[in-house]
Amino acid sequence: MNYSLYLIDDRLVIDLGAGEKSQHKAFSGVPELVETHTFYQEPIGQVEISDEQLAKIELDFHNGGLCDYCDELSKKVRPSPFMGDVGSSMCKDCWDMTKKEYAASHDEHIGDFEDYPHWKGNTDETKQ
Numbered sequence: 116m117n118y119s120l121y122l123i124d125d126r127l128v129i130d131l132g133a134g135e136k137s138q139h140k141a142f143s144g145v146p147e148l149v150e151t152h153t154f155y156q157e158p159i160g161q162v163e164i165s166d167e168q169l170a171k172i173e174l175d176f177h178n179g180g181l182c183d184y185c186d187e188l189s190k191k192v193r194p195s196p197f198m199g200d201v202g203s204s205m206c207k208d209c210w211d212m213t214k215k216e217y218a219a220s221h222d223e224h225i226g227d228f229e230d231y232p233h234w235k236g237n238t239d240e241t242k243q
Contacts, residue, residue, distance in 0.1 A: 119158035146176035
């Protein structure tokens with residue numbers, strides 16, 4: 116299937132169509148929601164995406180998002196390990212840095228970033 120390709124803020128962005136409210140799902144190497152009005156310009160080209168590639172992008176879109184600690188988009192984020200940060204998401208880089216600092220200062224350990232069982236595609240059925 117073909118999707119429109121745009122140049123937005125010096126980034127190549129694939130428009131994946133309607134998302135939430137007035138936003139479109141977009142992919143620029145990481146999943147993101149982009150305001151619909153951003154796509155007012157003419158696309159610079161078309162990109163063909165296979166069903167298999169689209170399925171992988173959808174997994175990234177479902178599992179990814181904005182890290183509330185570094186304000187960067189990431190293919191995978193998980194909830195903060197701290198009860199005081201309920202509702203905050205953390206990327207792997209921030210998780211690993213926090214894990215080291217927390218262990219050094221509190222002599223307590225948070226789990227590995229990869230152990231999060233709630234990511235779509237991270238279940239026993241998909242691993243078989």
